[in-house]
Amino acid sequence: MLTSxxxxxxxxHWKHWLFLFLLSQSIYVLMLTITIPKISTEAGGMxxxxxxxxxxxxxYASSFLARLSEHGYHLYKYVQIPLDIxxxxxxxxxxxxxxxxxxxxxxxxxxxKKSKYDLFLQWIGxxxxxxxxxxxxxxxxxxxxxxxxxxxxxxxxVSVANIFTMIKSMSTTIFYxxxxxxxxxxxxxxxxxxxxxxxxxxxLRYSREEKSTIEDSHPR
Numbered sequence: 001m002l003t004s005x006x007x008x009x010x011x012x013h014w015k016h017w018l019f020l021f022l023l024s025q026s027i028y029v030l031m032l033t034i035t036i037p038k039i040s041t042e043a044g045g046m047x048x049x050x051x052x053x054x055x056x057x058x059x060y061a062s063s064f065l066a067r068l069s070e071h072g073y074h075l076y077k078y079v080q081i082p083l084d085i086x087x088x089x090x091x092x093x094x095x096x097x098x099x100x101x102x103x104x105x106x107x108x109x110x111x112x113k114k115s116k117y118d119l120f121l122q123w124i125g126x127x128x129x130x131x132x133x134x135x136x137x138x139x140x141x142x143x144x145x146x147x148x149x150x151x152x153x154x155x156x157x158v159s160v161a162n163i164f165t166m167i168k169s170m171s172t173t174i175f176y177x178x179x180x181x182x183x184x185x186x187x188x189x190x191x192x193x194x195x196x197x198x199x200x201x202x203x204l205r206y207s208r209e210e211k212s213t214i215e216d217s218h219p220r
Contacts, residue, residue, distance in 0.1 A: 036080070055165055092132070095176075135165075138164045
């Protein structure tokens with residue numbers, strides 16, 4: 001299994017990332033500009049559960065479900081949730097490909113072979129997006145359950161849904177924070193390489209000029 005995964009990782013190309021990124025962001029933009037604002041309007045301006053990264057209380061959940069109109073229930077259950085079935089898997093793929101490509105580029109700048117640190121980050125890059133995807137699907141299941149109970153939903157269901165929402169948000173935040181740190185490391189390494197190249201070129205020029213001066217001072 002590990003060998004198969006390594007082969008898949010080696011075959012990852014920027015075109016794979018671009019394809020998955022465009023798919024995931026197209027769905028995200030569709031949800032962010034159409035379904036989410038409409039559902040929020042149908043709930044009296046309250047934010048939907050998916051857009052509560054810090055979680056929500058039972059009071060908030062019951063208030064949202066009580067205010068949500070029948071049209072809002074229909075939009076949430078039969079439009080927003082089906083769209084959110086495709087988004088997590090595409091987002092997972094795009095995130096994983098991005099991390100692998102960033103690590104590969106950083107390794108090329110270091111001019112070193114793959115280290116244990118790189119392998120560790122690869123597993124982190126696989127685990128965190130997968131955890132976010134898994135919790136996103138579990139969150140969707142709990143939201144459908146809450147929508148079915150409406151304002152009679154129990155505290156246990158809301159608490160479980162809230163846990164999945166927070167884990168999804170935290171794992172996503174940690175993952176992209178790691179990606180930002182890698183990008184910063186790439187920038188630092190790139191600058192260091194450029195400085196070293198300039199120093200090397202300067203030394204070569206100085207050596208050539210010095211050699212030329214010595215030859216001119218000792219005519220044949």
